[in-house]
Amino acid sequence: AYKGLWWFHIVLVLGFFAVIPKLRIRHVLMAIASTAGKPDVPMGKLRTIPMEEVEATEKIGAKEPADLSRWHLMSLDACMECGRCTEVCPAWSVGKLLNPKQIVQDARRAATNKLELAPSLSEEALWQCTTCNACVEACPVLIRHVDIIVDVRRNLVSEGALSGTAATMLRQTASTGHAWGAPRGEREKWMEGLDIPLCRDGVEFDVLFWVGCAGATDPGAVRTTKAVAGLLKKAGIKFACLGQEEACTGDPARRTGEEFLFQEKAMENASMFEQYGVKKVVTACPHCFNSLKNEYGDFGAQMEVFHHTQLLGDLVSKGVLLAAKPEKAVLHDPCYLTRVNEEVAAPRQMVEGIAEPVHKGKKTLCCGAGGGRMWMEEPTDQRPSDRRADELLATGADTVAVACPFCRIMLDGPLKARNEGIKLLDLAEMMAEKNGV
Ligand code: SF4
Ligand code: SF4
Structure with missing residues (x-):
């Protein structure tokens, strides 16, 4: 009887390992492995491609899943399909095709079936990303969606797939x-x-x-x-x-x-x-x-x-300059300052008594300009800047404070279309006025 029980347990344990790939527990195990092995790279740093790599592989960026790093591939398996990334995506929230959870699922499917990445992930969706990193910040298993999206974009650009106004921006940057x-x-x-x-x-x-x-x-x-x-x-x-x-x-x-x-x-x-x-x-x-x-x-x-x-x-905290004291202003945090580089306190040191919208600090809502989107065509009914303008104006403010030239450009039209008299100022301008500059 003892021997029978022993064999029963052995079969049970082996059976468990055999079905792991089909069970949800697999995601848990992959999540543990992927978070433990996560490279120590800042959220705002993209991988620098060495020229030797291009010479050896004869391609730029990720065309097939095998072109992604081993860690990025492993992280795809860690996805628990919780959808938190999609909930916070500014492109998805205004009705665009881009869905970061789907990007991860499609990349995983492409890896399993050895398919090319761009057609599997949808080129249209790939170009819609503002690289705001809201998905990366929200993901409980630390998946870096932006690395994957940009790596596939790199391959598309190298194959001449980018045209229109964004391609013009690249030519201008190169020539001037x-x-x-x-x-x-x-x-x-x-x-x-x-x-x-x-x-x-x-x-x-x-x-x-x-x-x-x-x-x-x-x-x-x-x-x-x-x-x-x-x-x-x-x-x-x-x-x-x-x-x-x-x-x-x-x-x-x-x-x-x-x-x-x-x-x-x-x-x-x-x-x-x-x-x-x-x-x-x-x-x-x-x-x-x-x-x-x-x-x-x-x-x-x-x-x-x-x-x-x-x-x-x-300089304000040292008493060298005075903080601004606006009466009815609201602060819009830029993604690449407060989320990507985790600097939430500094803008608040420049100004006293400023209102804050629902999405603020690390959870700020993207204006829609990053990732080259500033130079891409935007359907008028799918602008992240419209959604942000609504949220900022809902605070009842008569002044919107920004700390980024891109946010300023993107928010200017939507704010003024809703309220002609609204003021849009950088925090530095507010401080300049207070300090008699
Ligand atoms: S970086 Fe921003 S826009 Fe791009 S997929 Fe993530 S949440 Fe969406
Ligand atoms: S937040 Fe992370 S784990 Fe959740 S669906 Fe998105 S990629 Fe998957």
């Missing part, structure tokens, strides 16, 4: 070094009459003020740039700008899938940093901030990088 195609000289127009120190004049500086493409030429973003420069002067910070020696960080190109255009711009800018001995950088653009902070290290740039809210918020 400016994402909207402005000539180099226009990067210094905002400086006229302001006596802005330039690195090329040999001035001594502690902080490089990185202006960014929008910050140099978009009329709204230029107001932010002038406010930041004025506040830095008022606080006695020794800063300088690169002016026409600055080129796009390459962030829109990288997240659209043009990896080697990004690498070209990163090398160009990193060599400028080295030439001028840059140790600290401040920028008012969270996309530039993320790229410079998390991605430029791969190109030899070793420096401290600050978003303007961090530097100005710190």
